[in-house]
Amino acid sequence: MMESLLDRPYWVIDILPEQVPKENADLFFAVEKYYLRPPLLKEIRARLTDVLLKLNCYSGFQVCFPDGEAFIRNPAPEQLASWMMEEQKDLRVLLPGEDALITVNHDELYMTVYNPPEALLNRIRLLAAANGLFLRRPEDSGNERRTSMDALEAIITRRSTRNFRPDPVEQEKLDRILQAGRQAPSGGNNQTSHFFVIRNRDVLDRLVSMTEKAFAAMEITEDMYSSMKHAVTASKKGGYVFCYNAPLLIAVANRTGYGNNIADCACAIENMMVAANALDLGSCWINQLRWLNEDPEILAYLRGFGMKEDERVYGAVIIGYPATESGLPNRGLMAMKGNEVTWID
Numbered sequence: 001m002m003e004s005l006l007d008r009p010y011w012v013i014d015i016l017p018e019q020v021p022k023e024n025a026d027l028f029f030a031v032e033k034y035y036l037r038p039p040l041l042k043e044i045r046a047r048l049t050d051v052l053l054k055l056n057c058y059s060g061f062q063v064c065f066p067d068g069e070a071f072i073r074n075p076a077p078e079q080l081a082s083w084m085m086e087e088q089k090d091l092r093v094l095l096p097g098e099d100a101l102i103t104v105n106h107d108e109l110y111m112t113v114y115n116p117p118e119a120l121l122n123r124i125r126l127l128a129a130a131n132g133l134f135l136r137r138p139e140d141s142g143n144e145r146r147t148s149m150d151a152l153e154a155i156i157t158r159r160s161t162r163n164f165r166p167d168p169v170e171q172e173k174l175d176r177i178l179q180a181g182r183q184a185p186s187g188g189n190n191q192t193s194h195f196f197v198i199r200n201r202d203v204l205d206r207l208v209s210m211t212e213k214a215f216a217a218m219e220i221t222e223d224m225y226s227s228m229k230h231a232v233t234a235s236k237k238g239g240y241v242f243c244y245n246a247p248l249l250i251a252v253a254n255r256t257g258y259g260n261n262i263a264d265c266a267c268a269i270e271n272m273m274v275a276a277n278a279l280d281l282g283s284c285w286i287n288q289l290r291w292l293n294e295d296p297e298i299l300a301y302l303r304g305f306g307m308k309e310d311e312r313v314y315g316a317v318i319i320g321y322p323a324t325e326s327g328l329p330n331r332g333l334m335a336m337k338g339n340e341v342t343w344i345d
């Protein structure tokens with residue numbers, strides 16, 4: 001786990017707010033040398049220690065040394081402080097709950113944070129600021145140049161994104177996502193899913209107004225699914241945007257009389273969401289077009305784009321670049337409150 005985290009995008013908690021330009025390297029080295037003198041270095045390590053100790057109140061730690069000794073789970077604050085300040089050790093601090101890693105080296109004036117989810121970044125930024133330190137992304141920090149993600153990691157860290165940047169998704173990435181959807185399993189290998197990739201803003205806006213109109217005309221019933229209740233209430237109020245202004249939506253249709261129609265669409269959509277995560281894109285399942293898949297106006301509109309008489313939408317997914325500060329999807333692990341497992345050995 002630790003090795004793969006070292007390939008992930010990283011940030012630094014540093015004494016400087018920005019990368020020093022190359023032409024100022026001499027000035028920087030003189031200042032760095034000054035701060036690396038023992039009493040000053042110890043003072044900076046104390047500030048970094050303060051950030052670490054306070055972070056430990058929110059995230060469990062597994063600490064080890066780079067030479068490969070075993071992990072120590074949540075060492076006592078006195079122990080961690082001693083490694084940091086008295087012994088000035090190189091440390092690897094794994095945050096398993098966040099799938100993040102912090103590294104600190106004895107001859108550096110900063111700590112490096114690999115793969116932090118958005119909430120962790122925000123927390124670190126506050127703690128760093130309180131200690132006169134800065135959280136920043138170094139140039140060439142891997143945030144744009146990551147190669148590929150391990151399949152299991154892409155599955156486990158997929159989380160829904162509901163806030164998007166307007167930037168379009170590159171055709172190359174979209175092709176790979178669609179390939180992942182089309183390669184999904186289907187009952188009897190029927191391959192009857194039909195993918196509608198909607199990037200046209202006018203079409204998306206039209207679907208937004210048609211879904212709002214359809215929901216606004218519905219009455220809330222007691223046994224109504226809570227998300228549907230929300231859609232109806234919000235639509236009656238006005239301004240309901242079911243697809244969160246994502247730059248693109250893929251609606252997946254299938255045959256009405258086919259028993260695996262929903263299951264096949266679900267396999268395709270999950271594959272596409274996992275692929276999107278692997279490509280650093282955010283995604284979210286969108287169900288409104290399924291709930292309204294018999295709405296005559298929406299049905300006629302989609303038929304105008306080639307949906308066949310016996311096809312209906314059974315699911316949809318929105319995809320785009322997350323509107324997070326890092327531009328990366330939130331990848332925090334989900335707390336398990338259900339999804340029971342019964343082992344039968």
Ligand SMILES: Cc1cc2nc3c(=O)[nH]c(=O)nc-3n(C[C@H](O)[C@H](O)[C@H](O)COP(=O)(O)O)c2cc1C
Pocket residue numbers: 158159160161162227284285286287288334
């Ligand atoms: C069948 C299905 C339908 C869903 N419908 C919607 C939806 O219409 N709108 C939405 O915002 N999220 C929708 N979601 C996303 C879930 O709310 C989300 O997956 C769940 O809260 C777990 O969070 P995570 O995806 O971040 O792990 C749907 C998910 C599934 C599997």
